Amino acid sequence: MPENRGMPHAVSRLRAERLERSAKPFLARGGFKRERCAQCRLLPSHCMCALRPLLTTRAGVCLIMADIEPLKPTNTGWLVADVVPDTFAFGWKRTEVDPALLALLGDPQWQPHVVFPGQYVAPERVVHTVQSPPQGAGAGPGKRPLFVLLDATWTEARKMFRRSPYLDAFPVLSLETEQMSQYRLRRSGRDDHFCTSEVAALCMDLAGEHLAGQALQAYLAVFTHHYLQAKNQQPVDWQSAGHQRLREVCGGAGGASHPGNATLPIGPMHASSIAMDGLD
Ligand SMILES: [Zn+2]
DSSP states (O other): OOOOOSSOOHHHHHHHHHHOOOSSSOOOOOOOOOOOOTOSSSSSSGOOGGGGOOOHHHHEEEEEOOOOGGGGOOOOOHHHHHSSEOOOOOESSSSOOOOOHHHHHTTTTEEEEEEEGGGGSOOOGEEESOOOOOSSSTTOOOOEEEEEESSSSSHHHHHHHHGGGGGGGGGGEEEOOOOOOOOOOSOOSTTOOOOOHHHHHHHHHHHTOOHHHHHHHHHHHHHHHHHHHHTOOHHHHHHHTHHHHHHHHTTTTTTSSSTTOOOOOOOOTTHHHHHHHHOO
16 A cells, blocks of 8 residues: 655655755755745646546665756656655765665666666667566566666766766667657657656556556646646646546546545556556
8 A cells, every 4th residue: 555645755755855954945946935835846826636546656766866856846856756656766866875875776576777878979879669587586576667867967877877877777768759749848859858757657557567667647738737827827627638647547536526645546557557447
């Protein structure tokens, strides 16, 4: 039974640590400076906490975040941590590595996949599917996929990738997709650039976690709507396409009529089959 409500998730904790370290308060350019909900970062009038899906996933996500990234109000690694219970987050530094990050990458229950474009990597490292080698002679269900995402601008991500030798041992998962980004908040000017939560959604799909993948996509659409409506001083449309999609995907568990402790009655092995039955 997942219990990921009420407790600050990894990105939230990283943001708090980063705020503590910063000499002067971070004010996002163009962001709102009024009171925000501590759980979803939105204005209280546009809070989307009641819509947070409660899922169980076998796959995990390890976010390695550029320094300022946890402070950005539009950072979507936050949304990944909202949806995927086993989301870990670490701040990236050029000169040192968090020992907890190394411990996670070395944990035998996980098979890390560094998600990065294949054209920048030696071909023998590149994979296009999720690798799940068995965990020992007993040949159990295999290791759990851990998707290592560099949560940064593209320029920063390239630098982080080059200067993180502890990632060299792992396969590089190169995503190929024709989907276009629906993310309107921080356009990169290139159609093949995805925001972090979209990348996580594609990874979940590749791992067979279709419910989590669809929930992430819908949750991003809902966040984008709430964020832009708040910015434009417009009310939330609780019947927007994103809200409807999220309700379809999560079977009402993400609906505003079930605030607080809504739970999906599914275990880790059943998540994807329920999504398939319900939607395909
Ligand atoms: Zn909230």
